[in-house]
Amino acid sequence: MFTEIFLVVVFITVYFTYKRWSHFSISQVPGPSSNSFLYGNLPELLQAQAGEVDFKWQAMYGDVLRVRAPLGEDRLFISDPKALQYIYHTASYKFPKVIGRRHLSRLFVGPGLTVVDGEDHKRHRKVMLPGFGGPESKSFFPIFFACAEKMTQKWKETMELSGSQSIVVNVTPWVSRATLEAIGEAAFDYQFGALDSVDHPIAKAYTNLMFDTFGLPTKRAILSLSIMDNLPYNLAGFIMENSRSARLAHAQKTNKLSTVLAKDLVTEKSKALLEGNSRRDIMSMLVKANASENPKKRLEQRELLAQMNTIILAGHETTANSISFALLEVCRKPEIQERLRREIRAAERVVRQRGDSSFLPSDFESMLYLSAMVKETFRYHPVLYNIFRYAAQDDVLPLSTPVTTTSGKVLHELPIPKGTQIIASVAAYNRNKEIFGDDADVFNPDRWLRNTIPNTKSALGVYASLFTFAGGSRSCIGWRFAVMELHAFMIELLGTFEFSLDDNEEIRRESTFVMTPTIEGQIEKGSQLRLKVKLAARDE
Numbered sequence: 247m248f249t250e251i252f253l254v255v256v257f258i259t260v261y262f263t264y265k266r267w268s269h270f271s272i273s274q275v276p277g278p279s280s281n282s283f284l285y286g287n288l289p290e291l292l293q294a295q296a297g298e299v300d301f302k303w304q305a306m307y308g309d310v311l312r313v314r315a316p317l318g319e320d321r322l323f324i325s326d327p328k329a330l331q332y333i334y335h336t337a338s339y340k341f342p343k344v345i346g347r348r349h350l351s352r353l354f355v356g357p358g359l360t361v362v363d364g365e366d367h368k369r370h371r372k373v374m375l376p377g378f379g380g381p382e383s384k385s386f387f388p389i390f391f392a393c394a395e396k397m398t399q400k401w402k403e404t405m406e407l408s409g410s411q412s413i414v415v416n417v418t419p420w421v422s423r424a425t426l427e428a429i430g431e432a433a434f435d436y437q438f439g440a441l442d443s444v445d446h447p448i449a450k451a452y453t454n455l456m457f458d459t460f461g462l463p464t465k466r467a468i469l470s471l472s473i474m475d476n477l478p479y480n481l482a483g484f485i486m487e488n489s490r491s492a493r494l495a496h497a498q499k500t501n502k503l504s505t506v507l508a509k510d511l512v513t514e515k516s517k518a519l520l521e522g523n524s525r526r527d528i529m530s531m532l533v534k535a536n537a538s539e540n541p542k543k544r545l546e547q548r549e550l551l552a553q554m555n556t557i558i559l560a561g562h563e564t565t566a567n568s569i570s571f572a573l574l575e576v577c578r579k580p581e582i583q584e585r586l587r588r589e590i591r592a593a594e595r596v597v598r599q600r601g602d603s604s605f606l607p608s609d610f611e612s613m614l615y616l617s618a619m620v621k622e623t624f625r626y627h628p629v630l631y632n633i634f635r636y637a638a639q640d641d642v643l644p645l646s647t648p649v650t651t652t653s654g655k656v657l658h659e660l661p662i663p664k665g666t667q668i669i670a671s672v673a674a675y676n677r678n679k680e681i682f683g684d685d686a687d688v689f690n691p692d693r694w695l696r697n698t699i700p701n702t703k704s705a706l707g708v709y710a711s712l713f714t715f716a717g718g719s720r721s722c723i724g725w726r727f728a729v730m731e732l733h734a735f736m737i738e739l740l741g742t743f744e745f746s747l748d749d750n751e752e753i754r755r756e757s758t759f760v761m762t763p764t765i766e767g768q769i770e771k772g773s774q775l776r777l778k779v780k781l782a783a784r785d786e
C-alpha cells in the first residue's frame with residue numbers, strides 16, 4: 247500500500263509540474279466527462295466488451311477525442327485515418343509504445359521485437375523479416391491444413407464415440423491448441439503435441455494466459471498500469487519485475503517455461519546451420535540471418551530466445567481467436583456458412599480434377615467469397631482492438647476531419663505536447679463508414695466484392711486498408727501467416743462440419759488485450775465458444 251501511495255504522489259508531482267510548464271494541452275479536445283479524478287474514464291473503456299465504448303465515443307465525439315485517464319491525465323483516443331497514418335507510418339519511431347504495456351510484454355516474452363524500440367527495433371526487425379515474407383507464409387500452408395485436419399479428426403472421433411449425429415464442442419481451447427501446433431511446426435519445426443494431450447506444459451501454460459492477466463480488470467489494476475505508463479522506463483521495469491501480483495504470475499511462469507524450450511531449439515538450429523543442414527522453419531531462417539549479419543548488428547542470445555517466445559505469444563492466440571470469431575459469425579448467419587461451403591465444394595472439385603489431394607494457396611484466388619469472409623472477420627473482429635503509444639516529443643497530428651475544441655476553435659491539425667498518451671482504436675477505425683461503406687456496423691463479407699471498398703487513398707495498414715495488423719515500421723510481422731492460416735482453417739472446418747450455436751448463449755467479445763469470446767454469465771470461466779458440430783454433406 248505504501249508503495250502505491252508513494253507512486254501516486256510521484257506521478258501527480260511529475261505530471262502536473264510538466265503540464266504547468268507545457269505550452270499547450272489537449273484538454274480542450276471534446277470527450278466524455280468523468281466523475282472520478284482517481285480513475286477517469288479508463289474503467290468504462292477497459293471493463294466493457296472490446297470495442298463497445300469505442301463505438302459509443304466515436305458516434306458522440308468523432309474520430310479524435312480526449313479521455314480522462316487516472317489522476318486527471320488527458321489522453322487522446324484516435325480512429326482518424328490521417329492521424330493514425332501519421333503516428334504509425336510517417337513518424338512511427340516518434341511514437342513509442344507506452345511504458346507499462348512495454349514492460350508487460352517484456353514479462354511475457356523477454357527483450358524481443360514487440361518490446362524493443364528505435365535502433366534496436368530496426369536491428370531486430372531486419373533479422374526477423376526473412377522468415378515472414380509472402381513465399382515463406384505460403385510454404386507453411388500445408389502445415390496449417392494438417393493442424394486443422396488433425397483437430398477435425400479428433401472431433402470426428404469424439405462424435406463416433408458418442409454415437410450421436412452431433413456434439414457440442416467448446417471450440418476456443420481446441421483452436422488455441424491447433425494454432426499452437428501450427429506455430430510450433432512452421433516457426434520451429436517442433437511438435438508441441440498440443441492436440442494429442444491437454445497436459446503438454448507449454449500448451450497448458452498458454453491456456454487462458456491473456457484472460458488471467460488482462461481479463462476483468464479491477465479499478466486498482468487499471469490505476470496501477472496507468473501509473474506505470476507515466477513512470478521513467480527503468481523505474482517502471484524495476485517495479486513490475488519485482489511485483490508479486492497474482493495477475494503477473496501466470497505470465498512470468500509461462501515466459502520461464504518457454505525460454506527453456508527456446509534455449510534447446512536455438513542450440514539445435516545453430517548446430518544444424520554449422521553442419522549445413524539448416525531447415526526452412528522461421529527460427530532456422532532467423533538463426534541464419536543473424537549469423538550472416540554484421541557482428542555489431544547481430545541479436546544476442548537472450549534476444550534470440552525472446553523472439554521465439556514472441557512468435558508463440560503473438561502468433562497463436564491472435565489467429566485462434568480470429569478463427570473462433572469467424573465461426574461465431576457463420577453460426578449467426580447460416581446463409582454465409584452455406585455459401586462458403588458451396589465455394590469450398592466447387593474448389594475441391596477443381597483440386598480433384600487436377601489430380602491433387604489437397605488445396606494450394608493459389609486455389610484461394612478463385613475463392614473470392616472465402617477471401618471476403620477472411621477480410622470481414624479481420625475488419626469486424628480485430629483481436630487487438632486498441633493499441634497504445636505516446637508522443638516522444640511535441641508534435642502536430644494531421645486530421646482527416648477537423649476538430650472543434652470546447653472553446654469553439656476549429657483545428658485542421660492538432661498540436662500535442664510531448665508525453666501525450668494515445669489510444670488508437672482499431673475497432674473504431676475498422677468501422678469507418680467512408681472507407682468501408684454505410685453498413686460498416688454490420689458483418690457482411692459481400693462488401694469486399696464491391697469494387698468501391700475499401701474507399702481510401704491513405705496507405706494505412708498492411709492488408710485491405712484495415713488497421714487490424716497496425717501499420718508502418720511496427721506493423722504485424724506475421725500478417726501473411728495469419729491470412730494464410732485463416733483461409734486453411736476455414737476450408738477444413740467448414741468443409742468437414744456444419745456449425746450452429748449451442749442454446750441461446752450470449753457470446754461476448756471479452757477485453758483481455760487480445761479479444762476473446764466468453765459466455766455472458768460465465769465470464770470467469772475464461773475463453774469459451776460452445777458450438778454444435780455435425781458432419782457436413784459431401785459431394786457424391
Ligand code: HEM
Nearest residue numbers: 359360560561564565568630714715716720722723724728
Ligand atoms: C489475427 C492475427 C493477428 C493479428 C490481428 C495481429 C495484430 C498485430 C498488431 C496490431 C501488431 C502491432 C502491435 C503494436 O504495435 O502494439 C502486431 C505486431 C506483431 N505481430 Fe501480429 N497479429 C496477428 C498474428 C501474428 C502472427 C501469426 C505472428 C507471428 C507468427 C505475429 C507476430 C507479430 C510480431 C512479432 C509483432 C511485433 C512487430 C514489431 O513490433 O515490429 N502476429 N500484430
